[in-house]
Amino acid sequence: MTLVLALTIGLLYGAAMYMIIRRSIVKLVFGLVLLSHAANLLIFTVGGLTRDHPPLAPEQAALPHPPAVADPLPQALILTAIVISFGVLAFVLALVRRTVASAGTDDLDDLRTTEQ
């Protein structure tokens, strides 16, 4: 399964980078979304894959160590990353909206001066 995810992550990264180096500012936004998916999946996969055993401690017995259960540490990191990347996305969208409205273009190459 690691191979499948490795392929997926590779494609996500490649697509994200391609979108980010477009001149259209709108495509750049999609690139950012794909990039955060790629990064999250990368951390998740590299941290080790465990099927069907979430890190939830039972009432009495001790919780076994990873990889008998899914590793909680990458999950905590990714949870933070998901939320932060949403915050960043919201900010970027507002910025893009404002930039396009002010500058009248969505082409990054035309955004070469601070004058309107």
Added chain:
Amino acid sequence: MLLLLTLLPFAAAAVVAPLWSRAHRFAAGISVLVPLGTAVALLSLAPAVWRGEPLLEPHAWAPSVGVSLSFHLDGLSLLFSLLISGIGALVLLYSQGYLHGSPNLGRFCATLLFFMGSMLGVVLANNLVALFVFWELTSFSSYLLIGFESSRLKARNAALQALLVTGIGGLALLAGAVLLALAAGSYEITEVLAAGGLRQHALYLPILLLILGAAFTKSAQFPFHFWLPSAMEAPAPVSAYLHSATMVKAGVYLLARLNPALGGGAEWPLLLGLFGGATMLIGVVVAFFKNDLKQILAYSTIGVLGTLVLMIGVGTPDAFKAMAAYLLAHALYKGSLFLMSGAVDHETGTRDIGELSGLRRAMPLTAAVALIAAVSMAGLPPTLGFIGKELLYESANHAPAYAWLVTAALAVNGAILFAVAAMAGYKPFAGPLRSPKPPHEAPWTLWTAPGVAAVLGLVLGLAPRAAESAIRSAASAVAGAPVSVELSLFHGFNLPLLLTAAGVIVGGLLYIYRSRIAGLAPRSAPVTAGGVYDRLLAALVGFAALQTRWLQSGYLRAYLKIIILTAVLLGGYALLTRNAAAAALSVSDARFHELIVGGLILAGTIATVRARSRMISVAAVGAVGVGVSLIFVLFGAPDLAMTQLTIEALTVVLLVFVFHHLPDFSLKSRRPVRVLDVALCATAGVFMGALVLAAGAERPWPSISSYFTDNSRDLAGGRNVVNVILTDFRGLDTFGEITVLAIAGIGVYALLRLNMDEIRRREGARTAPSEAAIPAATTAPDRETP
């Protein structure tokens, strides 16, 4: 005591500059009395040193790395430090008259004092690192002093040139000092000198070359000599002090200091002899063809520095004796000649010896001083210069190798130097009075200071026994063993006297027929070291501009491409060379529904990139997000899946909401650009995939996750370990995350709300959405209409 002596000039420099405007006379008094007091204090320490009891004074600085602020006063250090403080006092006295009334005199005196402290540090330091620090401080103060008249471009360029050349030498010194300490096992110079066996050490050659690089740049040896004539842009006191009497001799000092450890062998005499000899002859010959008084003196100084290096290369006790005597004589006569040239410039407004003659009528005292100094420079009795030159001939005659060559070179040098001395110290004062403006005798400060130095050279020539102890103990320190010294004015009728006589005749003829000989000289040399420096500097600046243009294009995507390419190349190289055992390269462990989820993500990603409409892209990117959440569900991360799904829904809503206000996709890049970009990103994608496989196969450190699974319930009272990590174990991180979200929220609000009226007005002014896509300015190079 030695620490105090070294730090005192620095303290005086700090006091003098701010005090100057308020208490001018008091500050001037301090700036003359501090070097004078230093000289007196050193003289009081001298008898013990001359008896053979050097003073060693350790102070802790950074003991953990073997760096100390230790000082050592032996014969060599004493000779140099007496010159530094003594001539320093004369130069500071002279400066009061030379720059009289200048608003910058306070700054000038402070910088001179700062230099004096640095230079004392160089010759007194007994630690290689401390030596390096003081060495760099002398380069730094030299920079400030050469560029003192900072409004002139030539002065600034000369200052930069001197700083760059000696700065490169300083780096060589640091590297050489570290290697030397590695080889000898200590940074303390006394211990390095006592270590022994350094010549057989594997690091000997690199150490030798680095130390020579430092010494040759500082002491203006060929081919690094060009910075010294340029440095004549400095005011006369600086030329006299830094660029003839003291700083340029720091390289000679370094070679003399390390001679017991590095000297001997085959390379040392060869390199020092070759470079010293070449520098000597080049310096004195070029001096002969110059007309500017300061240029004449500068090139003859280069020649003398070459002579001193050559003598260290000869390496016999006699040669060290000659080196020490000649060094002392040179500092006295050249310092006074430089100061005298400043006085002449000050009174006549020119330094061109072709425009000057007969000044003795108007400036008798200056003329007398110049004549005494010139006699010493010419090597005529009864001066210290004569004794020094006789010792040079004597030791060359008994050199262990190539004695005839060294003697011949010195004899040629002596003859030309005679003519040069006459040009500098006789020509401007003899004959009928000629000067661009009517000269007057210089004020007393301008002739006493050079007078003291010149007369001292004469007195020590008449009573050479007075200088014996100083020269003996200095020569002994260079040799690393006691050297006996007996100085006298007359050694009998021998080869040196014969060479002197021949030098006077040949030099006299050269002087008389100078104008005719000068006519034979080529106008300009085809290749000069200064020209090479200029071209190298221009090439460096050009390269910097080129790579700036290349790397800093101003296009965001260009920066990103460089970052991606660099990461892929470096990371890919690491991956390939590590031979990382690839993780299980099969899909057989994947279950069918997992493959379907993977396929969903792949299809969504491709659709996002290829879609021509942004709404299709929004839908596709949503599918990718759902696929990622499903992966989380399948591999034991329900919290992630829930969060991801929620966020994904919000993202899609947000995108749809905002894209309503944005122009649709359009193809902006040309096809070849897109193909190249696809190739680059495909490579990067392959690299990231390989990284996943390689990282899965390696686990160099134990995981800390078991701490969380063990303690989540008992310590934090929660059974969902991921939640416990976020809210308890790493609660502060979550707090930071919330802060980021809050700031992002404020930013979004500010962007959407502020000045929105103006934007609405502008949007309202546009009649059709198609016009909104047409930008106001289109200057991009690879633009193409869709």
